Amino acid sequence: MSSSGTVRSYDAVVVGAGIVGLACAWRAAQRGLSVLCVDGATPGGGASGAAAGMLAPVTEADFGEEALLGLNLEAAAAWPAFRDELEEAGGIDIGHRASGALEVAADRDDLEELRRRLAFRRSLDLDAEWLTGRECRRLEPGLSPRISAGIEAPGDGHVNPRAVVAALRRAFERSGGELVTGVRATVLVRDDRVQGVDIEGRDRVAAPALVAAAGAQTRALPGLDADALPPVRPVKGQILRLRVRPGASLPAARVIRSPRCYVVSRDDGEVVVGATVEERGYDTSVTGGATHDLLRAALELVPDMRELTLVETSAGLRPGTPDNAPVIGTSEVESVVLATGHYRNGILLAPITADSVVELVATGRAPDAIAAFSPRRFDRSERVAS
């Protein structure tokens, strides 16, 4: 037997110390619950640490995802207050910038795509104004002369996800929460009800509620029946981190996007170029092809990025779902609440997810915000097929 046999009790266990898990754990601890957060790796060691940190409900909006757009807009509106509270509680600047974003066209195909996106935005009653190439360069002088048009999304912005993870961790621990990382936890279920977790080589933990926030690893959590969980799958994203030289200016003030990449410029000099979207199972290797394509796509937007220092190449696994929307709500196992499937919007959705999950754990009622994102929206055939 792997555990020492002692039993400790908590009001809730959160499995996963990424941005979603830590936000849930912090909010639960703030509400007065005794909370254990456990992760097999390091805090933010999965998708959260790889992510660029865009808060981009508008530029991430896509055809056919109108319900998700509503959640994303609500989540974005909640971020400034969340930031203030988190920076106060965690004592760390999380690099939040309401920078705005600029979607641009670098060739004829892009131009056609941009026109479609303009029409799509207007159909959703989102403000959108067509900018000429010259107008784009007036906003962002670093843009290539090849850029022929653009659409601004003034409300989009970004945070530094690694700083968010660090702040959440401190805020959670300062609220009395306990974090255990680098150990394997097995969920204990009896009669379709969660009993707690068994932490390898340590205590057995009893808890009447468990939040499964392990991102793309959620269906692989030991002790849970994968076939009874919604079809969350890993979607690989490769991403580059570059840095401006001391004294040099950032490539752009706004987030810059084309159909092939986005460029996020942080005030501390970090410039993030992302991201591939690949169906490769649990593979997290960085490839020559993806690194080439991302660099080419970025240099096509801002040629002066050639001179930036390339400091990191990495890959993360987004938790994807069939409808690209998150899975937030009680699973088939009573008292196991799922908080996963956030796909490309994990950073944006973490605060609203945490508020909803904690409300659900504390009261047993799912708030309206997440009604459309219940795990029960997928039928079993979809689960097994995935």
Added chain:
Amino acid sequence: MSSSGTVRSYDAVVVGAGIVGLACAWRAAQRGLSVLCVDGATPGGGASGAAAGMLAPVTEADFGEEALLGLNLEAAAAWPAFRDELEEAGGIDIGHRASGALEVAADRDDLEELRRRLAFRRSLDLDAEWLTGRECRRLEPGLSPRISAGIEAPGDGHVNPRAVVAALRRAFERSGGELVTGVRATVLVRDDRVQGVDIEGRDRVAAPALVAAAGAQTRALPGLDADALPPVRPVKGQILRLRVRPGASLPAARVIRSPRCYVVSRDDGEVVVGATVEERGYDTSVTGGATHDLLRAALELVPDMRELTLVETSAGLRPGTPDNAPVIGTSEVESVVLATGHYRNGILLAPITADSVVELVATGRAPDAIAAFSPRRFDRSERVAS
């Protein structure tokens, strides 16, 4: 005073534990000299550790460098015996492969350049046969359909420079030599004659002979008068290391070259893509632009390299000289022998350099092989101007 005051004596001190310095140190120790080798950083931490390790007298041959070609060919001929002796003495497989090399053309400009290179080779009485694109792909099936022609250099090959450094280090120490790294050494000169070195925080070392083999750092060695040294300057090279997935085949059997890159495939699965040639002083940053250009150039040759894992990006500083040839011989300070300026051929030239340097240190006579590469071939104005 930084040294402890004690004086130890050696027959010779070698400053620099790159491939040239370690080869000189090993050869001197083999000859029965007591030798101290000292380096401010780690063994192979400079250009040797960044290098691809090509032994390519023919494909590196360039217009106007005929004297260098002679030395390079002689050096290449000496490598197999050196390899046998080093692997025996060091107990490490250094990955030597007489793979041959294939210079190819991917576009019209390349084709013209390749024709010039064919004529150049023939003018030097080097064998060279024109291959069609189809013939190239018969030799190397991974080559892109865009490759329209090629010239083979069957005698070119490569070693793994990091393995060579490791083997040299062990061979040197097994021969009784002493290696001290990570400390600053100041050359002690009195009356234009070397006295030894002062090692920061350690003993003062007395030695009647000193070999300066610090590559691009040679003119910056504390205690030497830079103005009295030949015009060796840093020439930055950025280089990528990729890896084939387990079970997958190598991109090519031979070294593949275009005017924009070379690709070296090792039996252990490492694939090296190099290298930029940049005049940037002592800057060793890895840039987005160079990484992009090298990947693009490699994918243009072997499209399947997209799937390779990108494991390392790095930059080294080659010791460049006005005529691209090395500087091997006694400096203006008596008993200071220079072994630097190897530019793009440091790995290839290390064994012949070591043999020549040790001959010079032991007998006072410079062997014929290095007569054309004396430090005295540059006049003082060139030294100061550089």
